[in-house]
Amino acid sequence: xxxxxxxxxxxxxxxxxxxxxxxxxxxxxxxxxxxxxxxxxxxxxxxxxxxxxxxxxxxxxxxxxxxxxxxxxxxxxxxxxxxxxxxxxxxxxxxxxxxxxxxxxxxxxxxxxxxxxxxxxxxxxxxxxxxxxxxxxxxxxxxxxxxxxxxxxxxxxxxxxxxxxxxxxxxxxxxxxxxxxxxxxxxxxxxxxxxxxxxxxxxxxxxxxxxxxxxxxxxxxxxxxxxxxxxxxxxxxxxxxxxxxxxxxxxxxxxxxxxxxxxxxxxxxxxxxxxxxxxxxxxxxxxxxxxxxxxxxxxxxxxxxxxxxxxxxxxxxxxxxxxxxxxxxxxxxxxxxxxxxxxxxxxxxxxxxxxxxxxxxxxxxxxxxxxxxxxxxxxxxxxxxxxxxxxxxxxxxxxxxxxxxxxxxxxxxxxxxxxxxxxxxxxxxxxxxxxxxxxxxxxxxxxxxxxxxxxxxxxxxxxxxxxxxxxxxxxxxxxxxxxxxxxxxxxxxxxxxxxxxxxxxxxxxxxxxxxxxxxxxxxxxxxxxxxxxxxxxxxxxxxxxxxxxxxxx
Amino acid sequence: xxxxxxxxxxxxxxxxxxxxxxxxxxxxxxxxxxxxxxxxxxxxxxxxxxxxxxxxxxxxxxxxxxxxxxxxxxxxxxxxxxxxxxxxxxxxxxxxxxxxxxxxxxxxxxxxxxxxxxxxxxxxxxxxxxxxxxxxxxxxxxxxxxxxxxxxxxxxxxxxxxxxxxxxxxxxxxxxxxxxxxxxxxx
Numbered sequence: 001x002x003x004x005x006x007x008x009x010x011x012x013x014x015x016x017x018x019x020x021x022x023x024x025x026x027x028x029x030x031x032x033x034x035x036x037x038x039x040x041x042x043x044x045x046x047x048x049x050x051x052x053x054x055x056x057x058x059x060x061x062x063x064x065x066x067x068x069x070x071x072x073x074x075x076x077x078x079x080x081x082x083x084x085x086x087x088x089x090x091x092x093x094x095x096x097x098x099x100x101x102x103x104x105x106x107x108x109x110x111x112x113x114x115x116x117x118x119x120x121x122x123x124x125x126x127x128x129x130x131x132x133x134x135x136x137x138x139x140x141x142x143x144x145x146x147x148x149x150x151x152x153x154x155x156x157x158x159x160x161x162x163x164x165x166x167x168x169x170x171x172x173x174x175x176x177x178x179x180x181x182x183x184x185x186x187x188x189x190x191x192x193x194x195x196x197x198x199x200x201x202x203x204x205x206x207x208x209x210x211x212x213x214x215x216x217x218x219x220x221x222x223x224x225x226x227x228x229x230x231x232x233x234x235x236x237x238x239x240x241x242x243x244x245x246x247x248x249x250x251x252x253x254x255x256x257x258x259x260x261x262x263x264x265x266x267x268x269x270x271x272x273x274x275x276x277x278x279x280x281x282x283x284x285x286x287x288x289x290x291x292x293x294x295x296x297x298x299x300x301x302x303x304x305x306x307x308x309x310x311x312x313x314x315x316x317x318x319x320x321x322x323x324x325x326x327x328x329x330x331x332x333x334x335x336x337x338x339x340x341x342x343x344x345x346x347x348x349x350x351x352x353x354x355x356x357x358x359x360x361x362x363x364x365x366x367x368x369x370x371x372x373x374x375x376x377x378x379x380x381x382x383x384x385x386x387x388x389x390x391x392x393x394x395x396x397x398x399x400x401x402x403x404x405x406x407x408x409x410x411x412x413x414x415x416x417x418x419x420x421x422x423x424x425x426x427x428x429x430x431x432x433x434x435x436x437x438x439x440x441x442x443x444x445x446x447x448x449x450x451x452x453x454x455x456x457x458x459x460x461x462x463x464x465x466x467x468x469x470x471x472x473x474x475x476x477x478x479x480x481x482x483x484x485x486x487x488x489x490x491x492x493x494x495x496x497x498x499x500x501x502x503x504x505x506x507x508x509x510x511x512x513x514x515x516x517x518x519x520x521x522x523x524x525x526x527x528x529x530x531x532x533x534x535x536x537x538x539x540x541x542x543x544x545x546x547x548x549x550x551x552x553x
Numbered sequence: 554x555x556x557x558x559x560x561x562x563x564x565x566x567x568x569x570x571x572x573x574x575x576x577x578x579x580x581x582x583x584x585x586x587x588x589x590x591x592x593x594x595x596x597x598x599x600x601x602x603x604x605x606x607x608x609x610x611x612x613x614x615x616x617x618x619x620x621x622x623x624x625x626x627x628x629x630x631x632x633x634x635x636x637x638x639x640x641x642x643x644x645x646x647x648x649x650x651x652x653x654x655x656x657x658x659x660x661x662x663x664x665x666x667x668x669x670x671x672x673x674x675x676x677x678x679x680x681x682x683x684x685x686x687x688x689x690x691x692x693x694x695x696x697x698x699x700x701x702x703x704x705x706x707x708x709x710x711x712x713x714x715x716x717x718x719x720x721x722x723x724x725x726x727x728x729x730x731x732x733x734x735x736x737x738x739x740x
Binding site: 035047049050051052053054055056057060061062063067069070072087175176177178179182213214215216217218225226250271273325326328330331332374375378379383384385386387388389391392394423424425426428 | 572573574575577580581582606607608609610611612613621622626629630631632634635638639648651652655682696697699700701703704705706709717718720721722723725726727728729730731732733734736737738739740
């Protein structure tokens with residue numbers, strides 16, 4: 001079996017590379033270690049029919065993977081803590097056909113111009129490898145536009161006063177605003193913020209052969225049963241429809257086989273447990289910013305920057321209680337409104353940063369979001385007499401509203417992914433060990449912006465407000481886990497023109513391997529405070545067009 | 554007739570679940586919802602074919618569409634390894650002990666229920682609560698599964714006829730009907 005390219009990972013990055021290359025006439029093999037619950041094996045334009053509104057299956061029982069018994073990760077905050085302090089789930093993104101796109105609630109904002117030139121705009125920070133990207137927003141804009149059309153993004157151009165320029169409108173209008181978000185947006189405007197309809201890859205109208213979202217509410221952490229979410233199903237389906245893509249599910253790439261500066265193939269273990277090798281002219285790695293460096297390390301790649309600068313988005317979570325309201329957060333697209341104000345510097349922000357002993361800080365995109373689902377609520381409710389009434393009152397779900405700020409993580413060389421010295425996966429390979437803790441920048445930005453978010457919830461009528469974070473840190477006084485749970489993983493194979501300080505070049509090609517390209521958020525130089533999906537998809541499209549000699553259309 | 558637990562263990566489990574989620578002034582409790590049945594079915598998931606781990610999709614039939622939840626998914630080789638290890642424990646088998654021994658949920662329940670005592674169903678409520686609190690680790694597992702059995706999809710054996718959802722005015726799974734835009738945006 002041969003193909004023009006072997007793609008490792010079927011998530012947003014791998015699916016995008018497959019779509020662009022097959023459109024250009026290339027043949028590709030997509031190797032995905034997880035199962036296929038996304039596409040009907042007989043007709044990949046249709047859903048497999050496996051996804052459902054089922055809290056047990058998706059939240060309690062790892063339907064999308066990875067199962068931490070089979071594929072655990074190791075974690076420690078820093079090297080002083082020893083080999084690891086935790087083994088199990090560590091910011092896991094689904095191990096399944098479709099990867100992270102399957103469980104995401106589909107918010108796909110673009111980055112802004114300054115996100116690509118953080119060093120030039122704001123300058124250095126002690127202890128952080130703040131740098132400019134080797135490309136800028138203008139260069140990426142045509143690819144943003146292409147992938148927004150391809151996956152189908154609902155949004156309203158001009159709604160966000162801070163947005164970067166765009167060459168055209170969104171492909172479809174925003175979907176129905178959630179009731180809680182209507183209220184929190186009004187309160188945010190009253191305190192001078194600028195909420196807007198979140199750009200969302202969930203159809204507000206029938207689009208590209210897929211139906212409009214029917215507001216079932218099972219978005220975040222669930223697969224969409226009707227394929228109203230376009231990422232990554234739209235791109236994967238298009239690639240499969242060319243007849244030039246082969247999808248190999250339950251196929252675990254254990255090593256990229258190299259010879260000098262060339263990859264000659266991949267070694268993989270199929271669903272039968274047998275190890276085989278496939279020749280490859282080109283290898284595209286799209287496993288995400290934890291699994292991608294792991295595969296490169298397992299393949300023997302050595303580079304001082306490989307696995308370094310892991311960024312996760314330090315989440316500030318501000319929750320308000322509204323005893324007089326029922327906000328029904330289970331209806332709708334999980335998050336319909338966001339605001340960017342915490343990403344924008346003003347005089348007060350600069351003063352706050354200086355007061356914290358920092359030259360500047362930036363927060364992140366703020367999501368207007370409701371509580372979870374009943375099993376989650378019940379776990380946090382008291383047992384015994386009063387439980388049923390507490391659930392009926394639903395103070396922890398129906399009467400709660402929250403802001404989650406995806407705070408920008410700066411790139412620290414000490415936040416890393418490497419191979420665990422002792423923990424193995426079920427196939428016998430070393431698992432990824434994550435070493436991660438937020439720095440002063442993240443904590444100071446969280447503290448400052450958390451107070452602003454608290455004032456919005458008070459304006460909205462909250463009886464009480466709490467302020468916490470993920471990962472938990474001592475200053476919040478809440479014993480939350482130190483393990484990050486943002487599901488945003490970024491960095492670890494940063495791009496750059498200098499092969500001494502970056503792992504891949506401006507096209508995602510590994511500096512030391514001529515035919516290995518990284519097509520996921522590993523290549524980000526900085527994390528911004530926006531979800532990484534659309535930017536990694538645009539970068540994957542750009543890299544694939546470069547390989548094929550084609551242009552975005 | 555329990556699927557996996559003994560009659561004695563099942564009786565203790567029912568009493569423990571009823572203490573955690575009592576029937577209360579018209580509110581359904583664990584007994585009415587079949588929470589113990591949910592837990593016993595989970596522990597004995599591999600006595601069914603396919604195993605009762607993941608209900609099917611894309612809909613249950615409760616809001617239209619096919620009744621797909623009732624047909625459980627087949628497990629892959631690795632899925633089965635994971636779930637047998639989680640439920641049965643590693644039992645000294647090399648393929649389950651690549652990161653060391655694992656105590657399965659079946660053993661945790663067997664030990665936890667034994668520690669509650671064979672007379673657990675007969676002692677008064679305050680004594681039941683004292684015994685439950687005596688083993689916090691087991692209580693945590695039991696509570697998690699009680700919550701799933703009360704508020705999860707009925708196809709897993711609990712939440713009988715949606716009684717847990719009905720009491721809290723929660724519609725449960727809603728595909729393929731979903732919600733209208735007005736239901737999303739208005740109070």
